[in-house]
Amino acid sequence: MATTAKPPKPEELSKIDYKTPKKNWIDTPVEFKPGMYCHGSRAKYLEIVGFPNPREWKPGEEDWKLPENWKEIVIEGIKERLEKYRSFRLFMDICVRCGACADKCHFYIGGGDPKNMPVLRSELLRSVYRKYFTVGGKLFGKIAGARELDLNVLKELWYYAFQCTECRRCSVFCPYGIDTAEITLMARELINLLGLNTDWIMGPVSNCYMKGNHLGLEPHTIKSSIEFFLDDIETVTGIKIEPTFNRKGAEILFVTPSGDLFADPGTYTAMGYLMLFHELGIDYTWSTYASEGGNFGFFTSNEMAKRLHYKIYAEAKRLGVKWILGGECGHMWRLIHQYLDTWHGPADFLEVPKSPITGTVFENAKSTKMIHVAEFTADLIKNGKLKLDPSRNDSLKVTWHDSCNTARGMGLLEEPRYVLRNVVNHFYEMPEDTIREKTFCCGSGTGLNAGENMELRMRGGFPRANAVKFVRDHFGVNMLANVCAIDRATLKASMEYWVPDVLVCGLHELVGNALVMTGEKERTQDLRLEPLPGKEAKE
Amino acid sequence: MKILFSFFTVVVLILLAYAGVNANMHFLFGAVIPYIAVAVFLLGFIYRVLKWGSSPVPFRIPTTCGQQKSLPWIKQNKIENPSSTLGVITRMFLEVFFFRSLFRNLKTQLYEGPRLAYGEAKWLWLAGLAFHWSFLIIFVRHFRFFMQGVPSVIKTIEGLDSFLQVGVPLLYMTDVIILGAVTYLFIRRVFIPQVNYISLAADYFPLFLIFGIAASGVLMRYFFKVHIVGVKELVMGLITFNPVEMQKMQEIGVIFYIHLFLISMLLVYFPFSKLMHMGGVFLSPTRNLANNNRMVRHINPWNYPVKVHTYEEYENEFRDKMKKAGIPVEKES
Numbered sequence: 001m002a003t004t005a006k007p008p009k010p011e012e013l014s015k016i017d018y019k020t021p022k023k024n025w026i027d028t029p030v031e032f033k034p035g036m037y038c039h040g041s042r043a044k045y046l047e048i049v050g051f052p053n054p055r056e057w058k059p060g061e062e063d064w065k066l067p068e069n070w071k072e073i074v075i076e077g078i079k080e081r082l083e084k085y086r087s088f089r090l091f092m093d094i095c096v097r098c099g100a101c102a103d104k105c106h107f108y109i110g111g112g113d114p115k116n117m118p119v120l121r122s123e124l125l126r127s128v129y130r131k132y133f134t135v136g137g138k139l140f141g142k143i144a145g146a147r148e149l150d151l152n153v154l155k156e157l158w159y160y161a162f163q164c165t166e167c168r169r170c171s172v173f174c175p176y177g178i179d180t181a182e183i184t185l186m187a188r189e190l191i192n193l194l195g196l197n198t199d200w201i202m203g204p205v206s207n208c209y210m211k212g213n214h215l216g217l218e219p220h221t222i223k224s225s226i227e228f229f230l231d232d233i234e235t236v237t238g239i240k241i242e243p244t245f246n247r248k249g250a251e252i253l254f255v256t257p258s259g260d261l262f263a264d265p266g267t268y269t270a271m272g273y274l275m276l277f278h279e280l281g282i283d284y285t286w287s288t289y290a291s292e293g294g295n296f297g298f299f300t301s302n303e304m305a306k307r308l309h310y311k312i313y314a315e316a317k318r319l320g321v322k323w324i325l326g327g328e329c330g331h332m333w334r335l336i337h338q339y340l341d342t343w344h345g346p347a348d349f350l351e352v353p354k355s356p357i358t359g360t361v362f363e364n365a366k367s368t369k370m371i372h373v374a375e376f377t378a379d380l381i382k383n384g385k386l387k388l389d390p391s392r393n394d395s396l397k398v399t400w401h402d403s404c405n406t407a408r409g410m411g412l413l414e415e416p417r418y419v420l421r422n423v424v425n426h427f428y429e430m431p432e433d434t435i436r437e438k439t440f441c442c443g444s445g446t447g448l449n450a451g452e453n454m455e456l457r458m459r460g461g462f463p464r465a466n467a468v469k470f471v472r473d474h475f476g477v478n479m480l481a482n483v484c485a486i487d488r489a490t491l492k493a494s495m496e497y498w499v500p501d502v503l504v505c506g507l508h509e510l511v512g513n514a515l516v517m518t519g520e521k522e523r524t525q526d527l528r529l530e531p532l533p534g535k536e537a538k539e
Numbered sequence: 540m541k542i543l544f545s546f547f548t549v550v551v552l553i554l555l556a557y558a559g560v561n562a563n564m565h566f567l568f569g570a571v572i573p574y575i576a577v578a579v580f581l582l583g584f585i586y587r588v589l590k591w592g593s594s595p596v597p598f599r600i601p602t603t604c605g606q607q608k609s610l611p612w613i614k615q616n617k618i619e620n621p622s623s624t625l626g627v628i629t630r631m632f633l634e635v636f637f638f639r640s641l642f643r644n645l646k647t648q649l650y651e652g653p654r655l656a657y658g659e660a661k662w663l664w665l666a667g668l669a670f671h672w673s674f675l676i677i678f679v680r681h682f683r684f685f686m687q688g689v690p691s692v693i694k695t696i697e698g699l700d701s702f703l704q705v706g707v708p709l710l711y712m713t714d715v716i717i718l719g720a721v722t723y724l725f726i727r728r729v730f731i732p733q734v735n736y737i738s739l740a741a742d743y744f745p746l747f748l749i750f751g752i753a754a755s756g757v758l759m760r761y762f763f764k765v766h767i768v769g770v771k772e773l774v775m776g777l778i779t780f781n782p783v784e785m786q787k788m789q790e791i792g793v794i795f796y797i798h799l800f801l802i803s804m805l806l807v808y809f810p811f812s813k814l815m816h817m818g819g820v821f822l823s824p825t826r827n828l829a830n831n832n833r834m835v836r837h838i839n840p841w842n843y844p845v846k847v848h849t850y851e852e853y854e855n856e857f858r859d860k861m862k863k864a865g866i867p868v869e870k871e872s
Contacts, residue, residue: 014653043616050846084841086594087824094593094819097742098663098736098864100640103647109655110806119737137639143544144738168825171602175634175641177817179602201658209848210856218777220856220864245866250769284697288866289853300599303845310847341836364609368833375609382612409600411607411620418613433645433657437619438605466655508771 006036010498014462017479025120025515026127026147030156032060035455037162038198038448045202046195047250048460049209049304053195059158064151070194071149075132077190082133082533087182087502092129095119101170101180106441107163108464118180120159120172125187128153145188159198161187163456165445167404172437189301202452204212204296208308212291219245219288221404225261226286229271231531238521241278243286243379246319247387251286251356253316256373257294265490268527269328269506270410272515276377276508279517280357280385286324290315293332294373294485299447307334312370320462323353324370328506332444333372337410341368360382374483374507378415381422387516390425392523394533396422397426398478401464401491402439403484413437416507423514428475429484435466444490457490460499470471472502480504542729545743549751549801556800557793565788568796569773576803588818599837602825621829631827635820638664638671663727670720674749676700677756680711684774693843706761714757721750740815747835748805755798765792 006141007013007444021028023063046054057065067073082089102117103109114120123145129147130137137146147153166181189304191197204214217225219291223245230241230365244250256273290311297304316324326336341347348482350369353362360379365371380386400420406412413436443460472476480491480502491504524535553586559568562822604670611836618628618633633639646660680697683689725746728738759765769791770785821827852867854861861868 086596089594094816097737102733176820177823179825220860307845347838365833368837411603413606414613450657461711
């Protein structure tokens, strides 16, 4: 393993130089900077899922141990994808380089590298496309913005494909809706053809494939992790909860990202789910097989993503549930919303989701048969089915982070805000150009949340963190809430770095705190086992 | 370098037309090349659109820019996050005619602190809109040359366009606007460092070319007056596939042929260039699809079966551990 470069101090990192180099980008070879890229994948991970060219390799080294005909593979790969994706073909052709996207990317804002302007990041691949697939590029070469694919160009494509979190913020501003994600997704597919995956992505992919979840939690471990939460819930509420696993005949299958079973603050969100479902008395089950809502496969290839998401419908069918409830996650929801039904549908063995508590039929999910837990909970609160005491969250001044995928790939904006307003008394929005469809990425999505690329992550996280800093300075905000497991894991690091006194939580952690449960003891602690406001003396 | 290359290419084109007409090649520049140009444009444009169309849209991937349709009491943003065809049409209409997305443009600035601020940035939107609309109006105005008699719609447009009532012949506002807008688009490309850095010759060339077309048109109308009746006869001759005789062609001033040749070059260049965004914008899957993904299943025509890890394989691996943990299993062993 290469050594992990520690990022410079925030004061240093925030001195960002946006000056453009004198030299044309096409003549500037890529330079691999430590702290800005991830380790190459171990061979075993590639072997587990049958990916090409498994071997030990290091991105920082000269020799990438590529197959001899690698160039042919890439060109053929581009051709195949141009024929399969209209988005790809179109977005290769119609960019006018107006530059509206340039300063919309968190990596460009936080790093100043011109190749991280979305337009230029796309040009890296477009230039190759022009050379091999357009008349102008073939005839006129460099003056037409075309270039040969050589090893240096391949390395550049690799380096910058992993400096895009596919957050789609640029596509909001593009007059033609060009979505850089559609381009870097293709770049990553091409990379995948040569076995150039990163370790941090391939580990979770192979885990998820074999064991059902990214973290590689085996069935008994999932159960014991959750039992550990149950003990804490009992400590806080005096209530003993007994969830079920892989239970046939349950009405609802609950699927959530495995990250929330593993590390705080996600674990508190998982506790919130357990408490809510127990209080409602709904007939639901967890699954140890479909134990992952997220999908790191999406960060390698569409095919791999499809292979991983297979488990959700398959398990719903096996268990004979009526519909599926999904936990808080970002890219999980982009995939469930925009891909799952297309991949593995029609889910005609399921019923249109209907809340057993309110009777609300979720017509918006009548085909996919899966709803987001924020939709579910918002409906409960609107119908007065939950007894809530928001004052239990009174020590918190909360702001809301819209996750890229739920904001720009779905439009889940008001549901979580409605829930939030009902479970906390102090909620402050960040500046409007940094929320909703204009929200900023945490900086570490799409499998970039490794340790060795911390400088990249902190740079990418800068715009989001800076908006949090604004509400902290103005309103004393001390909690950043969101509906994304990656956010919970990565914003924690980003806050520690940029805005140290702000913590991170999931929506249902706050719900769990505010939820007044039948038969509970007087609560003195929140789910983090910290004293509740006004209860400090009793400690 | 890219700028000079593009500039001189346009200069060469102008000189070509000038030299050609002086060498009495009126027929070539007044009939043959325009015919070829229109044919290349039409066929090329259609080819490109069909080519895009030949690639399927495997997934429904709208970029949602507002609240989704979910619970009935949550107000959906029906335009920025459309779930119906009408919503999509409205979204596309605003995109195509008013550049909705570009209107959102912001300028990100880093101040001491560090503090990021997002300021208004509407100039690109305004200049883009001014350019495209004036181009469209000028294009429509030119229909007076393509028709026997002049339809009243065209006269109305001409009247509105010249309502300032300045000069003889009356000054068209769009003539001024298009030259101003193209100049602005050029200047920002040169002087905004980021935009300069990303620009290719393919970005400067159409600006020079269109500037050349507009400028030659302006010169022709207001300064070097050409034999306007002759122009109309020539154009009518072209569209009826019955070109006028050489002598009539020679009566028209050379500036007309320069104008016509630059337009011909624009038409030829168009299908091979980024200018195809004109057709492409309609096909953009992040804009022209409804966000009704969970309501209506989207079909991927090349969806194929993939290798998966089945529950059976999973249970086979973990059966003992599952049984020990009290997790139900399908088979006892």
